[in-house]
Amino acid sequence: MQLIRAIIRPEKVDEVVDSLDAKGFSAFTRIDVFGRGKQKGIQIGPTVYDELAKVMLMIAVNNEDSDEIVRIIEESARTGSFGDGKIFIGPIDEAYTIRTGEMGL
Ligand SMILES: Nc1ncnc2c1ncn2[C@@H]1O[C@H](COP(=O)(O)OP(=O)(O)OP(=O)(O)O)[C@@H](O)[C@H]1O
Ligand SMILES: [Mg+2]
DSSP, X not given: OEEEEEEEOGGGHHHHHHHHXXXXXXXXXXXXXXXXXXXXXEEETTEEESSEEEXXXXXXXXXXXXXXXXXXXXXXXXXXXXXXXXXXXXXXXXXXXXXXXXXXX
């Protein structure tokens, strides 16, 4: 299992979630976050915004689904401009469904 953390534009969340859902990946956790990337925020006129509002989607996936999910997120979250976001992936050691006590997703 892998944990995908995708930090994306807030206005792209619906499109990303719908695209994942259409391929059968319906579960996610959504967290509103602030952050900045390589450009260290953005300057609009005289105003510098050090940190920008983004949304982090946390999606736990089986290993064999990871590549497809990353591709779906990239395609649906991309505008082509700076700040489209990042995807971080790391292993999950264990997962449990609380209701059943079952191990796994
Ligand atoms: N190295 C990082 N570590 C943790 N979070 C990051 C990192 N880089 C970016 N982020 C998060 O992702 C958000 C979007 O980053 P962003 O898309 O600007 O990345 P970038 O690497 O600067 O790419 P681009 O050049 O396309 O803008 C940031 O606001 C921040 O929340
Ligand atoms: Mg950037």
